[in-house]
Amino acid sequence: MTGDRIIEELVRLTDSYQPNPPPIDTLIIDGSRKRRRRATLAITGVAAAAVVIIGTGAALTNQTGSPHPDPSTQGPTDPTPQNTRLVGVGHAAIDVPRSWSTNHTACGTPTDDTVIINVTIVPSCAIFPRPRVSSVDVVFRDRRPGYPDFTHAETVNIDGVDAFRTPLDCTNVTSRRVRHGSDPAPERVCTQATWIPEESALFIATTPQPETTQELIDTVHIDPSYAAVPKSNLIATPKEAVATFTRNAQALGLRVVVKTQDQPRFDPGSILGVSPATGTVLPVGSTIHLTLAEPATPTHRSRGPKATPATPG
Amino acid sequence: MPDGRDAEFSAYVGRRWLRLTRTALLLGCAPGQAEDVVQAALLRCYLSWSRVKRAEYPDAYVYRVLVNTINDSRRRRWNSEFPTAEPGEDDASADPTDGWIIRREIERALGRLAADQRTVVVLRYFLDLSEQQMAGVLRVRSGTVKSRLSRAVAALAEDPAVIELGDPT
Numbered sequence: 208m209t210g211d212r213i214i215e216e217l218v219r220l221t222d223s224y225q226p227n228p229p230p231i232d233t234l235i236i237d238g239s240r241k242r243r244r245r246a247t248l249a250i251t252g253v254a255a256a257a258v259v260i261i262g263t264g265a266a267l268t269n270q271t272g273s274p275h276p277d278p279s280t281q282g283p284t285d286p287t288p289q290n291t292r293l294v295g296v297g298h299a300a301i302d303v304p305r306s307w308s309t310n311h312t313a314c315g316t317p318t319d320d321t322v323i324i325n326v327t328i329v330p331s332c333a334i335f336p337r338p339r340v341s342s343v344d345v346v347f348r349d350r351r352p353g354y355p356d357f358t359h360a361e362t363v364n365i366d367g368v369d370a371f372r373t374p375l376d377c378t379n380v381t382s383r384r385v386r387h388g389s390d391p392a393p394e395r396v397c398t399q400a401t402w403i404p405e406e407s408a409l410f411i412a413t414t415p416q417p418e419t420t421q422e423l424i425d426t427v428h429i430d431p432s433y434a435a436v437p438k439s440n441l442i443a444t445p446k447e448a449v450a451t452f453t454r455n456a457q458a459l460g461l462r463v464v465v466k467t468q469d470q471p472r473f474d475p476g477s478i479l480g481v482s483p484a485t486g487t488v489l490p491v492g493s494t495i496h497l498t499l500a501e502p503a504t505p506t507h508r509s510r511g512p513k514a515t516p517a518t519p520g
Numbered sequence: 521m522p523d524g525r526d527a528e529f530s531a532y533v534g535r536r537w538l539r540l541t542r543t544a545l546l547l548g549c550a551p552g553q554a555e556d557v558v559q560a561a562l563l564r565c566y567l568s569w570s571r572v573k574r575a576e577y578p579d580a581y582v583y584r585v586l587v588n589t590i591n592d593s594r595r596r597r598w599n600s601e602f603p604t605a606e607p608g609e610d611d612a613s614a615d616p617t618d619g620w621i622i623r624r625e626i627e628r629a630l631g632r633l634a635a636d637q638r639t640v641v642v643l644r645y646f647l648d649l650s651e652q653q654m655a656g657v658l659r660v661r662s663g664t665v666k667s668r669l670s671r672a673v674a675a676l677a678e679d680p681a682v683i684e685l686g687d688p689t
Contacts, residue, residue: 219623
């Protein structure tokens, strides 16, 4: 069917449709009322959530990404792709604001508008209440997730692939101003998730606004011409970790080039770094640089990084 | 007297109301529902009117809000996704044969597309958006828009109803 024919038929389909006149006065009255209400809330509004670290446990340091971004905006953001970046798993990706940091968490709780990518080790402490920030969790998940609850998830089709999407879940979380002891006021946290089994990709959006949460989840898509840098296995032996990473990357159509660095504090051959970072979405055919601690060969110690193409294990 | 913002917004709604409601119809809303979702979308735009004005393509910004509003309405299970009336039902008496049949079959073929494919067909062929504009509306890469559109057109071309209609000579 040609494009011209499609245009012709679409126009014909709607030609006979004549809606009622636009309700301009109603829109302006309702809109003005909502604007005044928002202005009132901003002036008298809830206290900023205080961060309280309670409990004990290993003070594992989470990676912190880019510096503190601008606060999350209310309502629709500029739709131009230049203001967003893609993060993902496999060939699946989600759009997040470019200003968001990566893995900006404390005790596993986001403390800034941030993308949380494959943070699987969470220290046994807690932040209460959750700060009023937005976050997207990007997780490699090849079996049904335990969180969020996918019991009532609907089956959706994303770019021809079956996926599961949870209902939007908004709950009130009580905030408390610790220092001055003011009355607790409810804050809202809205969560929605999409799991794509075929890509082993789980995306969880959590924001204070239901519309913002849904807008984020709506950007999840699958594009076989792009692939996300895979995660590295923190538990496997160095040799297994490198082999698995290389195999996974090559299966996605990404090239892996290995560099070594003289780092005697690390086990020889262990992964020191991945560039670009895990979760970064790249065109298929792009190159990932894997930096390993140099093997223990005292007679042939190198003075700097050297690169070799990786071979799968 | 309405201030400048209200006057601008009113003028915009006056110009775009028909196009937006017809777009909502093509995206699968029933005729009555189309006006409701467009009104809801325009209310959101009113609240962020300064962002609409600053956008590189204000229309594309509004279309994006409309698409999101329709998705929201489906989640809340408003009326059925597909028109409750057969297309051109009122026209059956005026054009009981070929024209009405063609419109009905095209409507059904469109309805058989996946939601995201239907959306790109409407954005491209009814609203005449470029790939870049569509990418902005849907917040995906241009390449994704391109492949989605290609699959949608291929699906339409292979739809039995469309094949039976044949191409006009």
